[in-house]
Structure formats: C-alpha cells, structure tokens
Amino acid sequence: MSLHANIKRLLSDSVIYGLSGVFTRFISVFLTPIYTRIYTPEDYGVIGILTNGYILLSILLVFSMDAATARWYFDTESKEQRKRVINTWIWFYLIFSLAVGVLLFVTAGFWQQQFLPESPDSILFIRLISLNLPLVVWSTVAINILRFELKAKKSVFLSLSQSLLLIFFNILFVVLLRMGLQGIYWAQLAGSLLVVPLSLFFIKEWVGYPKLFSKDLFPGMLKFAFPLMPATIGYWVINLSGVFFINEFLPQEKVGLYQIGISVASVSGLATTAFQQAWSPFAFSILNQPNAKQVFAFSLKVYVLLVGLFCMLIAVFAFEALVILTTEAYYGAALVASILTFNSFLMGLSTISGLGATVAKKTFPLGMINLVSAILLIGFNFALIPVLGIEGAALAVCFSQLIIPCYMFWKSHQYYAIPFPFLNSIFLVLLMVGTVTLSYLFKQENVWFNFVLKSGLVIFALVLMGWMNKTEVSRFFELVKKSRLVA
Template sequence: MSVLKNLKNLASDSLIYGLSGILTRFIGVFLTPIYTRVYTPDDYGVIGVLTNAFILITIFLVFAMDNSTARWFYDTEVSEERKRIINTWLWFYLFISVIATVFFFFTANYWAALVLDDYADGAYLIKLLALTLPLLVLPSIGVNVLRFERKARRAVFLSLYQSLILIGFNILFVVILKKGVAGVYYAQLWGAILTLPVAIYFLYTWIGLPSWFDWVKFKEMLRYALPFVPASLGYWVVNLSGVFFINEFLPKSEVGLYQIGISIAAVSALATTSFQQAWSPFAFSILSQPHAKEIYAASLQLYVFVIGFICTLISVFAFEALVLLTTPAYYGAALVASMLTFNYLLMGLTNIAGLGASIAKKTAPLGMISLLSAGLLVALNLFLIPLYGKEGAAFAICIAQLIIPIYMFWKSQQLYFIPYKFLKNLAVFAAFIACSIASYHLPIVGFFSTILLKVILLLVTFFLIAWVNKEELYKIKSILKVRYSVR
C-alpha cells in the first residue's frame, strides 16, 4: 500500500475520531456556562478530587491489559484466537471491577474522610462511583475492540452515544432536578446503565463464557502489561495528581479553578486524542509494509505542525474562552489552561515517541521514565505550589511530562530506528510555545482589540514557521502527492 494511502487512512481515522470529539466537546462546552452558575469553585474542587481519584482506580482495574490486547490482537488473523484474547481481558477486567465495587462501597466512609475532609455527602458520592465501576467494563472493551478492527465509525458511535447519554443525565440531575454535586454521579451511574446494552450489541460476537479465558495468553499478556502499569500510574501522577497537591496547600476554590483550567485545556484533546486513538491501530497495521518508517516520520511532522498549531490556538485564547463560557469567579484559571494545553500536546507526542519500543515489545523503558517523571513532579509540586499556587502546579506538570517523550524517542530509536527530523520539529514546537508566552504580554486594549492582536500574532507565527520550514513542508506535500508502490 502506498505512503499516500496510508497517510490518508490515518488522517481519515483521526478525522472520524476528531469529529466525535468535537461534537461531544461542543456539548460539554455548551453546558459549562450552566455548570459554572450551578457550582461554586469549591464544588468544582470536590468534583475534581473525586474525578481524578476515580481515574486512578480505573488504572488499577484496567491494569494496562488494553495495551496487551492491542498488541496480541494483531499477532494473529485467526478469529477464534482473537476471541480468546478479547475474552481473557474481558473476564479479568470484570472480575477485579466487581471486587473493587464491593471494597469501595463498604469502605466509603474511610476514603471520604481521607480525601474530602469534612464534606457532608462524601461517603455517599463514593458509593455512587463504586457502583459504576463494573458497568463501564463492556463499553470500554467495546470501543477498544472496534478500534482494533479499524471500525472507526462504530467506535465513534459508541463513544458518542455514551457521551450524549451522560450529558443528558447531567442536565436532568444537575440542572432540572437540582441534585447538587451528587447529580454528577447519578448521571454517571445511569449513563453507564443505558450504555451497557449498546456495548453488548457491538460485542455480542466477541463475548464468550468464562471458559474462553486463556491462562497461557493471560500470563504472556500480563508480562507485557506490567511495565505499562507504573507508566499509567506515572501518567496519573504527572497529569492528574496536581489536584491533590493543590487541595493540600490551597483552598478548595483554587482546586476548582485548577479543574476549570483543565477543562478548557482539554479542548486541545479533541486534536491530540483523535490522533492517539487512530495512531496505535494504524501504526501496528502497517508495520510489515516497506515504507512504514517513512510513514512514521511523516506522521510526526504532521502531528507537530497541525496539532501543535491547534493547541497553540487554544492556549492563546484561553482567557477569552473563560470570559465567554464562565463567570468572573473563574477567570483566574486562564494561565493554568494555557499551560496545560501544551501538556496535552506532549501526551500525544509520547504515543509517537514510544512506537519503536512497542514494536520491539520492550515496554519497560516507558514504565521507568514514567516513574521518574512522577517523582520529579512530586518534587516540583512541593516546591512550586507553595510559591506560585495552581500555576506552579501547571508548570510542574509540563516539565515532568516533557522528559517522557524525550527519553522515549532516544530509547525507541535504539530499538527500532525511524528517520525523524528532530531539530526541525523541535524548532516548530519552541515557536508555538513562544507565541503563547507572547500573547500574555500583548497590551490590553479592550476585549475585541486584544483578540485581533492575538490573531495577528498567530498568523505571524504560522507564516514564520512555514517560511523557516518550507523545505520540510514541501517534503510533506510531496509525500501526500507522490504514490510509493509496494514492491
């Protein structure tokens, strides 16, 4: 298959995932003005703590077996073998999720006192979250299996359906029934219940009895997954634990502002996540093609140019987004949002950086650097948050996240060399960061006049990058035009 066709397939899959994300995020952004008028920054602080704790629990439940399943799935074309691989993950995930539900339901009082201090309904909220855990197993596996099959439209439909149901229940419980913070978790529980039958519909040909669980495959997959667990924990520490550090040093209102900053920055995840969802199945599926390495190198260039510009756009206009979507009580989240936008860019870059290690089935380097990154973040948080508040936490995350793709590119190149253009891509990345920093030093001359100045700054940056990198852009254009036939 030609380089052109492969890149078009990657772009097509990314676009499909991206359109889903755009629709879902649009609805979520539409609800932000409502929620910021229902909840105080203190309420957002509680939601932020519970949300990030829930993600931490999910990391242990998944136990990185999704990565193993993806890798083993493409090792065979035999349907029965693939079904055993899927069911090995499914029954493992379901079993430990049920155990976790029982554990957290009956120890809710302890965890509420630990992470929510004196919040009145803390134990009740944790019980609601605990009941949700096993209900999310099949939807999660369903989306992944559809991605493995390269059925992007069906995967997007399932994800989008789940998001729309969740948003609908949020409107019902939070806005109409006025259930307060508990409304968020009623919505999650009922959203999971109504998503379950749709997930079963998409998975019914894959779901088998517990006898389809394969102990031999499980041991192999577990060995592959183990290094991803500290990597996932490191990811959580680097990207999500800041809420807990801020909660320790600062008032709940600052936690809420930080959480709003994450929400604004997460708009950039429309671009980065859509690419990530398409990237792994795409990269593994073309591994045996003769021009694979050239395609991988071109993909990095496209990612830095296109996704980098989108993230910079969101970073530059973070304050204006807060003005349009929230109340003045939340405007203080602007700088946090701008900084965390680049964290999402780095997270997506890590997927590309670790490709060589994944191809070689060497996952230990990712686990090691993720733990080192997490340790660095803890140290930076302890130092920067007392000095610079929530902005210090955002800066700490970006620094700790940066070392992961740097190391993974270095290690992956040793295991599976790809002809990346590192200096050119680094220069583009630095230019985008400089543009974002410069936007905060523009003169304040009124809301719309400031927007105009920022637009001019972005255009100047874009054309400067295009001029300096015209040779690389020409090569990318040539790759997109010239067909390389498989020999």
C-alpha cells in the same frame, strides 16, 4: 501502500476519532457554563477531586491490558485466537472491577475523611462512583475492539451515544431536578447503565463464556502489561494529581480554578486523543510495509504541524474561552489552561516516541520513565505550588511530562530506528511556546484590542511555520488534492 496512502489513512482515522473527541470534549465544554453558574469554585474543587480520583481507579482497573490486548490481537489473523485474546482481557477486567467496586463501596467513609468535606453526601458520591466501575467495563472494551477491527465509525457512534446520554442525564438531574453535586454522579451511573446493552450489541460476536479466558495467553499479556502500570499511574500523577497537591497547599477554591483550567485545556485533547486512538492500530497494521519507517517519520511532522497548531490556538485564546464559558469568578484559570494545553501536546508526542519499544515488546523503559517523571512531578509540586500557586502546578506537570518523549525517542531508537526530523520539530514547538508567551506578555486591558493582538501573533507564527516547512505543506495539500480526486 504508498506514503500518501498511509498518511491519508492516518489522517482519515484521526478525523473520525476526532469527531468522537469533539462530542466527548463537548460534554466538558457544554456542561462548564452550567456548572459554573450552579456550583461555586469550592464545589468545583470537590468535583475535581472526585473526577481525578475516579480516573485513577479506571486506569488501575484497565491495568494496561488494553495495550497488551492490542499487541496480541495483531499478532494473529485467526479470529478464534483473537477472540481468546479479547475474552482474556474482558473477564480479568470485569472481575477486577467488581472486586474494587465492592471494596470502594464499603470503605467510602474512609476516603471521604481523607479527601472531601465532612458530609453524608460525600460518602454517597463515592458509593455512586463505585457502582459505576463495573458498568464502564463494557463500553471501554467495546470501543477498543472496534478500534482493533478498524471500525472507526462504529467506535465514534458508541462514544457519541455515551456523550449524549451523559449530557441528557446531567441536564435532568443537575439543572431540572436541582439535585446538587450528587446529580453529577447519578447522571454518570444512569448513562453507563444505558450504554451497556449498546456496547454488548456491538461486540456480541466477540464476548464468550469465562471458559474463553486463556490461561496460556494471560501470563504473557500480564507480563507485557505489568511494566506499563508505572507508566499509566505515572500518567495520572503527572496529568491529574495536581488537584490533590493544590488541596493541601491552597484554599479549595483554587482547586476549582485548576479544575476549570483542566477543562479548557482538555479541548486540545480533541486533536491529541484523536491522533493517539488512530496511531496504534495504524502503526501496527503497516509495520511490515517496506516504507513503514518513512511513514512514521513523516507522521511526526504532521503531528507537530497540525496538532501543535491546534494546541497553540487553544492556549493563546484560553482567556477568551473562559469569558464565553464561565463567570468572572473563574477567569483566573486562563494561564493554567494555556500551560496545560501544551501538556496535552506532549502526551500525544509520547505516543509516537514509544513506538520502537512497543514494536519490540519492550515495555519496561516506558514504565520506568513514567515512574521517574511522576517522582519528579512530586518534587516540582512541592517546590512550585507554594511560590507560584496553581500556575506552579501546571508548570510542574509540563516539566515532568517533557522528559518522557525525550527519553523514549532515544530509547526506542535502539530497538527500532526511525529517522525522525527532530531539529525541525523542536524549532516548531519553540515557536508555538514563544507565541503563547508573547500573547501574555503583551496582554492589554481592552478585550478587543487584545484579541486583535493575539490574532496578529498567531498569523505571524503561521506564516513562519509555513515558510519553515514549505515541502511538507506542499505535500500535505497534494495529499488533500489526491484525496478529492479519488473521492
């Protein structure tokens, strides 16, 4: 398959997964104006702690077996063997989730004392989360299986169904029934419960009895996944643990502002998550093609140009987004949102940088560097938060995240050398960061003048980026033109 055809397929899948991300992120964007008009920044602090704690549990329960399942799935063309691979993950994941859910339900009081205000409702929040853990197993597995099968549209449909159900129940429990903070967690539980039968419908031909759990495959898959656990835990520490450090150093309302910053920055995940979801199945499926390395190298430029531009726009106009979505009490989250937007960009970059190690089934370096990054983050948090506040927490995240792609590009090159265009990519990233920095340095009191100034900076950056990458831009439009002719 030609370079154009491969890049077209990567972009096509990214767009489809991006649509899924649009609706997933739409939950955050849609609910933010509702939440910020019902809940105080202190309430948002509680939401932030519970949300990020739940994400940590989800990461631990998956245990990186999704990555192992993907790698083993593409090692064979036999559907029967692939079914054994998938069921090995399903039954491990389900039993693990049930056990942790029961433990969390029983020990809810302990966790409430450690992290939340003393209230019977806080214990209820934790118990509702514990009930949700085994339910999300089925949607998580189903979405991954549909990705493995390259059925992007069905994967998007399932994600969209989850999103719409969550929005519906949030409006019902939070807005109409006025159930307070607990309404959020009843909404999550109800949405997860209803999406289970839909998930099972999509993967009914894959799910078998526990006897399909393979004792032969499991040790190898676990050996592949285990070194990734420091990476996944490190991912959480780097990207989401900030609320816990802020909770220790600053008033709880600052936790709420930081969480709002995360919500605005997560819009940049529309592009980064779409690319990440499309990348692994795409990369593994073309691995044996003669021009695979050329495609991978060109993919980095596509990522930096398109995804980087999207992230830059979110970062530049973060304050305007807060004005539209929230009340004045939350405007202080603008700079945090801008900084964390670039963290989303770096996360996607890490996906590309780890390709060589993944191809070689060498997962230890990725796990190790994520662990190192997480340790550095802890140090950065202690150093920066007392001095710079919530912006210090955001900078700590970006500084620690940056070392992951830098190291993994170097390490992966030893396993599977790819001629990535590093120098050009570095210049582009510096240009984007500089544009966002200037938008804050030249900030004016007049909202409309400020908007015009920012727009001018963005246009200047776009022109300079286009001039620096005339060949790539030309090839991109040629690809678009060919795509239209084929259609």
